[in-house]
Amino acid sequence: MKIRVATYNIHKGVTSLRATPRVIALKKAIAEFHADIVFLQEVQGRHDRYQARFGMEERGHRHWPETAQYEFFKGEAHHSAYGMNAVYDHGHHGNALLSAFPIENSHNHDVSDHAYEQRGILHCVLETPAGKVHCYVVHLGLFEGSRGRQTAALIEAVNSSSEGGPVIIAGDFNDWRNTLSDRLRNALGVAEVFDELGPVSPLGDMVRSWAGRQPRLAPARTFPAALPWFRLDRIYVRGFAVDNAQVMHGPLWAKLSDHAPIVAELQLA
Numbered sequence: 001m002k003i004r005v006a007t008y009n010i011h012k013g014v015t016s017l018r019a020t021p022r023v024i025a026l027k028k029a030i031a032e033f034h035a036d037i038v039f040l041q042e043v044q045g046r047h048d049r050y051q052a053r054f055g056m057e058e059r060g061h062r063h064w065p066e067t068a069q070y071e072f073f074k075g076e077a078h079h080s081a082y083g084m085n086a087v088y089d090h091g092h093h094g095n096a097l098l099s100a101f102p103i104e105n106s107h108n109h110d111v112s113d114h115a116y117e118q119r120g121i122l123h124c125v126l127e128t129p130a131g132k133v134h135c136y137v138v139h140l141g142l143f144e145g146s147r148g149r150q151t152a153a154l155i156e157a158v159n160s161s162s163e164g165g166p167v168i169i170a171g172d173f174n175d176w177r178n179t180l181s182d183r184l185r186n187a188l189g190v191a192e193v194f195d196e197l198g199p200v201s202p203l204g205d206m207v208r209s210w211a212g213r214q215p216r217l218a219p220a221r222t223f224p225a226a227l228p229w230f231r232l233d234r235i236y237v238r239g240f241a242v243d244n245a246q247v248m249h250g251p252l253w254a255k256l257s258d259h260a261p262i263v264a265e266l267q268l269a
Helices: 023-031 048-054 069-074 144-161 181-188 193-197 202-210 251-256
Strands: 002-009 037-047 079-088 091-099 103-110 120-128 131-139 167-172 233-238 240-247 262-268
Touching (some): 023 069, 023 251, 037 069, 037 079, 037 131, 037 167, 069 079, 069 091, 079 103, 091 103, 091 120, 103 144, 120 144, 144 167, 144 181, 167 181, 181 233, 193 233, 193 240, 233 240, 233 262
Parallel strands (some): 131 167
Antiparallel strands (some): 002 262, 079 091, 103 120, 120 131, 240 262
């Protein structure tokens, strides 16, 4: 069975500068993924200030939806689940999953490491025609020590809840030095989708081979979206073959969020 998945940090549906709303455009862009499963980070469940400012119709158009963003994005074709992480006086945001398959159940694991960053791992069990698939939507912290402890919590959550079955872990890992991939590979038996598509630099890997060293495995560059350089966003899989994966580049994606999305096509092994 083939499954098309995407991961995207949507920056709460507003631009980095001047907080211009992009929720309507994001819905259209997410539909362009043609994905069965979409892993979303920084999704607004509620924002009273933006709702009051942008929610009214103007010239027949509305710039902010009346419903929660994850409900708005799912449309009629998908189911949705939401994990509320950061709560404030005027609203809250967190991770969300959109799924063309029924969501049997969902659970949000609080992995906040300190009072200044509220983080969570949203675990959803999907009922697919080929059986259950366990999905984990991840958004790790900005500090390396926090990410290490949150990764340990992720490993524990996957090992205790996935029943050894097919797993997709995706999101914003903030792991710009790529220090966490080996831990996840060794502890969970997962592979990052770009690991499966061949070397990033064939010449570099040829030199490493001559020197008796292993090929260099590196995720794709996704941040900042206008000129991606840092490797922050990932899709890890277990029980799947990776047919292809790509980062969505271009002027459209540079305007919608500070992260570029990743789309991958998987084949259930």
